Amino acid sequence: MTERSPEGSDTLATYVFAVCRGVDPEAFTGLPGVGGEEMRALPLGTLTAVVQSVDAADFTDQAWQSRLSDQRELERYARAHHEVVSATAACCPTVPLPLATLYLDDERARQGLTDEAERFHTVLRRIAHHAEWGVKVYAPEEAADDTVATAPLAATPSERTRPSPGAGLAYLDRKRGIQRRREQHRDEALRIAETVDTEVRGLATAFRRLRPQALQLTGQRHVQVLNATYLVADHRADDLALLTRTLRERTGVRIDLSGPWVPYSFVGEV
Amino acid sequence: MSEVDFRQAGSPISGPQSANLADILERVLDKGIVIAGDIKIDLLDIELLTIRLRLFVASVDTAKKAGIDWWETDPALSSRASRNALRDENRELRRRLDALESSTDGGDPPGAPDEAAPVKTKKRRTT
Numbered sequence: 001m002t003e004r005s006p007e008g009s010d011t012l013a014t015y016v017f018a019v020c021r022g023v024d025p026e027a028f029t030g031l032p033g034v035g036g037e038e039m040r041a042l043p044l045g046t047l048t049a050v051v052q053s054v055d056a057a058d059f060t061d062q063a064w065q066s067r068l069s070d071q072r073e074l075e076r077y078a079r080a081h082h083e084v085v086s087a088t089a090a091c092c093p094t095v096p097l098p099l100a101t102l103y104l105d106d107e108r109a110r111q112g113l114t115d116e117a118e119r120f121h122t123v124l125r126r127i128a129h130h131a132e133w134g135v136k137v138y139a140p141e142e143a144a145d146d147t148v149a150t151a152p153l154a155a156t157p158s159e160r161t162r163p164s165p166g167a168g169l170a171y172l173d174r175k176r177g178i179q180r181r182r183e184q185h186r187d188e189a190l191r192i193a194e195t196v197d198t199e200v201r202g203l204a205t206a207f208r209r210l211r212p213q214a215l216q217l218t219g220q221r222h223v224q225v226l227n228a229t230y231l232v233a234d235h236r237a238d239d240l241a242l243l244t245r246t247l248r249e250r251t252g253v254r255i256d257l258s259g260p261w262v263p264y265s266f267v268g269e270v
Numbered sequence: 271m272s273e274v275d276f277r278q279a280g281s282p283i284s285g286p287q288s289a290n291l292a293d294i295l296e297r298v299l300d301k302g303i304v305i306a307g308d309i310k311i312d313l314l315d316i317e318l319l320t321i322r323l324r325l326f327v328a329s330v331d332t333a334k335k336a337g338i339d340w341w342e343t344d345p346a347l348s349s350r351a352s353r354n355a356l357r358d359e360n361r362e363l364r365r366r367l368d369a370l371e372s373s374t375d376g377g378d379p380p381g382a383p384d385e386a387a388p389v390k391t392k393k394r395r396t397t
Binding site: 013016074075078079081082085096098099100101102103104108112134210211213258261264265 | 289290291292293294295296297298299307308
């Protein structure tokens with residue numbers, strides 16, 4: 001990785017979205033990409049890179065740093081990237097590249113990507129006729145009495161009346177009970193997550209466990225206990241849908257299935 | 271939930287919009303063959319955590335605007351809520367301590383904390 005930085009605001013750089021085989025440029029013509037000139041197909045021998053010329057000044061380290069602080073901007077770039085990758089993959093076998101893969105110009109892009117051609121071919125073979133599916137398991141709702149038991153904490157203590165004798169002991173007992181129930185609850189949720197993971201792995205070609213998404217990140221009320229992603233052969237997609245339905249009924253917990261995705265998670269080292 | 275049917279040649283654009291941003295980010299940021307480009311962008315070195323943190327802040331704000339702030343009052347989820355609970359508890363204890371101390375002015379050793387109510391204190395002080 002060289003550390004040459006673009007100079008001057010009128011310098012163009014080549015942004016690479018994906019590398020694919022036999023793409024029809026129609027697939028991504030008209031898409032805005034990450035903002036720049038027309039989307040293009042850059043031939044790399046038997047492969048093709050999907051690229052766009054962008055203003056290099058928009059892609060400096062500093063520009064990215066401030067972009068990361070702005071959720072709307074980050075979202076715009078991530079979705080734009082994803083959109084081009086998805087559109088390309090809709091028409092031909094595609095290897096997605098990570099967000100913000102840039103070269104100084106087309107020639108450098110061709111060189112750099114051609115050097116990796118062998119890897120691209122290997123990956124294309126691996127993901128042929130496969131799609132990525134995300135499976136998330138959420139912990140079931142905690143028993144209602146927990147909420148009731150914790151409620152006095154939130155109440156304004158100044159309005160509390162004088163505690164009766166033995167109130168301290170009762171309080172501790174109650175706290176211990178809550179703690180115990182919470183632990184049991186968590187163990188149960190994790191056990192269900194393991195079951196789901198094992199069963200889904202049974203029909204997947206490859207799998208990856210991702211970090212569970214934070215409660216606030218997902219905007220969900222329920223805690224995520226499994227965030228995994230699976231590479232599933234196209235002909236098994238229906239089996240997967242059926243399996244998750246069955247698991248949902250059997251365990252009674254919320255299980256989300258998302259996909260099919262371009263196999264993003266399975267094009268690196270698996 | 272988030273259905274992204276990239277094989278639907280008819281509308282490849284409509285799909286991604288419905289996908290969860292967190293799902294997209296965790297895929298486009300740290301996955302894919304990592305090819306070192308010419309222009310050095312530290313994006314891949316930046317801990318996803320940073321992004322998560324920033325997203326977290328942003329999403330909390332969004333949620334608050336929508337009136338969803340239940341985690342702020344649940345001590346199990348919010349350190350601020352437990353701080354509040356602690357502060358309240360502390361204030362309550364100080365109040366009782368004050369009551370106790372003023373009761374010892376009279377010379378009588380205080381009884382169990384349960385009995386050290388302000389009403390009683392006042393009575394003792396008059397003796």
